[in-house]
Amino acid sequence: MSSHLEKCARNLLVCEKSNFMNEESRHEIHVSKHSFNYKISLLMPECGVLPVDVAKVISNFKSYFLVQDQPVYKFLEEKFLDIVKKGGFYALSYKTRIDEDNVVALLSSGHLILSLNKDTYQHLGLEGKPSVYKHKTDMRYVVTVDLTDKSMVPGTKRYQRVLLSLKERVPLKSDFLWTRWPPDDDGVLQDLLSQFTYKECRPTFVSHSLREIRCPTLHPSDLRGNTHSCSPAEFLEWLGSVNLKICCDNSASSFLSTYVCPEPSAPVSKAVLCTVTGLIPPEDVYTLLQELRRCLAESGFPAWVSLTVHGFADSPVSWGSTEHGFLKGGENFYNVVCFKNQDYWLHMATGSQDGCPP
Known part of the structure; x- marks a missing residue:
């Protein structure tokens, strides 16, 4: 052994x-x-x-939702940004492995976390940093985008660059788990869910x-x-x-x-x-x-x-x-x-x- x-x-x-x-x-x-x-x-x-x-x-x-084949760039759309800025929204890519796959998370603070393999990171073209858990050479990179920052308002140069990278350069998509706290009392979350195939789940x-x-x-x-x-x-x-x-x-x-x-x-x-x-x-x-x-x-x-x-x-x-x-x-x-x-x-x-x- x-x-x-x-x-x-x-x-x-x-x-x-x-x-x-x-x-x-x-x-x-x-x-x-x-x-x-x-x-x-x-x-x-x-x-x-x-x-x-x-x-x-x-x-x-709270209930949570299993959303199928969601493009990551959807988090940058204006309706998503509105709900993200209110806080309490969580999303995590589903059945993705942190040591092998591209893994995505959206924190309630509005920070979009992309944990990427080397090839994806190099093609994406966004600024990130090597994972702190390295091999002899850098094999994974972490990109963090604060969706609540004023530089991420639709129409700004920063916003357009991130959108272009996620929509055209590397159109990342995954199944996601979503949840929101407090509960959806204004129908906004249901409106966003209607764009995808999804299943509502109870703990x-x-x-x-x-x-x-x-x-x-x-x-x-x-x-x-x-x-x-x-x-x-x-x-x-x-x-x-x-x-x-x-x-x-x-x-x-x-x-x-x-x-x-x-x-x-x-x-x-x-x-x-x-x-x-x-x-x-x-x-x-x-x-x-x-x-x-x-x-x-x-x-x-x-x-x-x-x-x-x-x-x-x-x-x-x-x-x-x-x-x-x-x-x-x-x-x-x-x-x-x-x-x-x-x-x-x-x-x-x-x-x-x-x-x-x-």
Whole structure:
């Protein structure tokens, strides 16, 4: 076996602890900057079923749209620019691979991100920069166009140049996922969709009731882990085992390896685990986080809940406009552990092809 295959790819885990009531808390900023989310996992120990108000928030998550064969230059048309300048519009090319294909994203800030292979970039003729995740020679380039800039008003030289490049020099097109927050109350989005073949999609929701599981004992003040709590890496590994329904009782049978819940831990008679998949805008994630905070303040609710948000592995960005790459794992997620006293832990994880989370 090749020596580089025997090594695990480097990954980065950034952790911080704060209180939601703290004026300097950055939880809202972190959530808002993670634009392209495809899955949410929510774990609530000591709950047999998902609370009604939490389920209601999830049921109100926005629809998203799968748009087929959309030319990229369409984002530059005047009707598109009008909706982009209002903010809250997200678009991501669908089933494109960040390490091989041309990948396109439109952020709610109005920044159009083009992650391009070398040939496409050279033919396109727009100014960009080499990907920060290089081979020995530059193989990928990133072009960023701020569609809200005054230089991108239709009729200006800059606008005409970008339009010419995307419409005639290299007529890029792809299937796209779109969503808009707040919801489409003026019919503009439907008017834009009418130009294409599209399908409206609802986020998929699945809930499982868990019985007789063992959970780590967590203390709000102990993020790093010592005698009172497990370490962040151990906690995330345990969360992964719960989501994958891996047995944690350490019983050896015909298997060469076993897994046990990190210590200190305690038995839990019941828990609820739910997952939501789709194109989920950060605004919906934040609404859910606020509802979880409210629930925790009520009596009868668990001491803590865990919310994990997974970004698309092939998104060209992770947080904000920070470039995201794939390499081996494509890690791109964060986890928030919320406690009854409004303390929280925030874990932000990336792979070796990402910059440090903010």
